[in-house]
Amino acid sequence: MPVAPASGFASLATGPDSAPLPGDWRKLGFDSDPLPGDPRVLQQIVEDFTFLRDTAWSVHQRWLVRTGVTALDNLLRPAQIRISDTVRRAFDLHRSRF
Numbered sequence: 756m757p758v759a760p761a762s763g764f765a766s767l768a769t770g771p772d773s774a775p776l777p778g779d780w781r782k783l784g785f786d787s788d789p790l791p792g793d794p795r796v797l798q799q800i801v802e803d804f805t806f807l808r809d810t811a812w813s814v815h816q817r818w819l820v821r822t823g824v825t826a827l828d829n830l831l832r833p834a835q836i837r838i839s840d841t842v843r844r845a846f847d848l849h850r851s852r853f
Contacts, residue, residue: 780787819825 778788780789783789
C-alpha cells in the first residue's frame with residue numbers, strides 16, 4: 756500500500772524558502788534564474804504525484820484480483836472477440852441456408 760507524503764498535498768511556497776538560486780545566468784543566455792522557486796516545493800509535488808500514481812496502481816491491482824481479470828486476459832481479449840465474430844458469421848451463414 757502506498758505511503759502518503761508527510762505534508763499531504765504540496766502548496767506553492769512563497770517567502771524566504773522560495774528564494775532564487777544563486778548564479779550568473781547570463782552565461783546561459785538568461786537575465787535571471789529561469790526556474791524561480793524552491794526546489795523543495797517541486798520535490799514535494801513529485802512526491803504527491805508519486806503517491807497518487809501508487810494509490811491508483813494499488814486500487815487497479817486489487818480490482819484485477821477481485822474481478823479475476825489478468826494481464827493475459829487483457830492481451831487475449833482482442834483475439835477472443837475476433838474468433839467469436841468469425842464463428843458467429845459462420846454460424847449465421849450456415850443457418851441462413853436452411
